[in-house]
Amino acid sequence: MPTPGTALPPALEAHTLLVAAVIVHDQEQERVLLIRRGREAKFAPDHWDLPVGKAGKGEVVTQTAVRELKEETGLVVDPADLRVAGLIHCSWGVEAPNGFVTVVFVASTWSGDPVNAEPHKHGDVAWHPVDEVPEAFVSTTRTALINYLNSGPMVTTEGF
Structure with a gap:
């Protein structure tokens, strides 16, 4: 191990x-x-996705969900109203060479009207009928959404 005050080698810093x-x-x-x-x-330009984002250092995952939802869509949800719909454990990612774990939440109560709150990042924010989930969709979150809608498996390991 390095001495105190020195940086870890990149291989040990990965997480x-x-x-x-x-x-x-x-x-x-x-x-x-x-x-x-x-x-x-x-990653996945011009594809549909769920409101999604990475946790900040020391941020509780429910707060990440609340923050990302508001940042991307303007909707406000109480963390206590979130339910876990599934987990995605994947071994690859643009910003996660050691993989990522996505906690997929469901919000069925919120306040506000959806808007594209990050037009510099997103092309659109729109409602879709549950039986018309687009094909051009990030595969891991699409699988989680379809599983949730069909009461399917709660854990996916696509890409592992």
Whole structure:
């Protein structure tokens, strides 16, 4: 091990990235809110996705979900109203060479009206009927969404 005050070698600094995603499910109208990643996105450009983002250092994953949802869509949700819909454990990622774990939450109550709050990152924010999930969708979050909608497996390991 290095002496105190020296940096760890890059191989020892690598870690698994913690991510939160939110399925905003309007059960009354049988629709979900999705974002379309921008054309310049470094990962899956122009693909649909859930509101999603990585946890900050020391940030509780429910707070990550609440923060990302508000930053991307303008919607506000109480962390106590989030339910776990699934987990994605993947061994690859643009910013996660050692893999990532995404906690997929469901929000069925929120305040506000959805907007594209990050137009510099996203092409669109739109409601989609639950039976019309787009094909051009980030594969891992699409699988988690479909599993949730069909009461399927809660844990996926796509890419492992």
